[in-house]
Amino acid sequence: MAEDVKTLEDNFRQQNKSCFVLGASGETGRVLLQELLERNIFSKITLIGRRRLTFEDKAYENVVQEVVDFEKDDHAAAKAGSELNTENPINHFKGGFIRVDHDYVLKSAELAKAGGCTQFHLESSKGADKTSSFLYLKVKGQVEADIEALGFDRFSIYRPAVLLVDRQESRPAEWLARKVLGGFSFVSPTAMSIPIQAVAKAMVSNTLLQPEQKTEILENKAIYTLGKGAGK
Numbered sequence: 001m002a003e004d005v006k007t008l009e010d011n012f013r014q015q016n017k018s019c020f021v022l023g024a025s026g027e028t029g030r031v032l033l034q035e036l037l038e039r040n041i042f043s044k045i046t047l048i049g050r051r052r053l054t055f056e057d058k059a060y061e062n063v064v065q066e067v068v069d070f071e072k073d074d075h076a077a078a079k080a081g082s083e084l085n086t087e088n089p090i091n092h093f094k095g096g097f098i099r100v101d102h103d104y105v106l107k108s109a110e111l112a113k114a115g116g117c118t119q120f121h122l123e124s125s126k127g128a129d130k131t132s133s134f135l136y137l138k139v140k141g142q143v144e145a146d147i148e149a150l151g152f153d154r155f156s157i158y159r160p161a162v163l164l165v166d167r168q169e170s171r172p173a174e175w176l177a178r179k180v181l182g183g184f185s186f187v188s189p190t191a192m193s194i195p196i197q198a199v200a201k202a203m204v205s206n207t208l209l210q211p212e213q214k215t216e217i218l219e220n221k222a223i224y225t226l227g228k229g230a231g232k
């Protein structure tokens, strides 16, 4: 398997492709960027985010950064988000969530498609479903469906369960869930959680493959298996 991955990486590298990463300052994005740099399969990596990031390590010196004011580029100020009365604090939260997790992602995908990008890889969530009555799962499912409608040559959706990560930012509820699920993951590694490194490795490894379908969905177990196969 390790040999196969190496051959796939060599072949991919020769195609001289470039990629962009949205959310490289986030937990998954940070590890994904490390993985992309280590495996060196793209000739150019561009980070797109709302702020410039600082890197000390020399490995990051060729990474290009584009700072974008997502609010300014806010198309349809959120199809769904703008329909909410945002004076209500709960709706304000909901509107913000929809803007970031749906509208900014969709807008980025639209721009990427218009700019000739052929593949889009989306970290969604376990249980994503546009018909769900839970806002979180509904928004995740909706953005999946809206990006699929853009017609990328390839659209890969990753649906991880709870991410196991030592988060830099403090989120107490997530911390507690991780402590509980972290222990549980020894017994059943993919039932309810996944290490963030497995997600990042799977995303990079999957990029090397050529699926039969234009749109593919990788559920938690498939992500884990692919991430584990990438080794190290």
Ligand SMILES: NC(=O)c1ccc[n+]([C@@H]2O[C@H](COP(=O)([O-])OP(=O)(O)OC[C@H]3O[C@@H](n4cnc5c(N)ncnc54)[C@H](OP(=O)(O)O)[C@@H]3O)[C@@H](O)[C@H]2O)c1
Binding pocket: 022, 023, 024, 025, 026, 027, 028, 029, 049, 050, 051, 070, 100, 101, 104, 123, 124, 125, 126, 159, 160, 161, 162, 163, 164
């Ligand atoms: N946490 C979990 O257990 C879990 C489970 C399944 C799926 N997911 C999903 O997986 C994805 C990645 O999760 P994560 O925990 O790795 O992400 P994260 O650490 O929360 O990072 C979020 C990223 O989004 C950016 N962002 C947030 N608000 C923004 C705004 N208003 N404008 C522009 N950029 C903004 C952040 O930039 P700044 O650094 O500038 O704030 C950061 O790069 C998310 O879509 C999440 O919903 C998470």
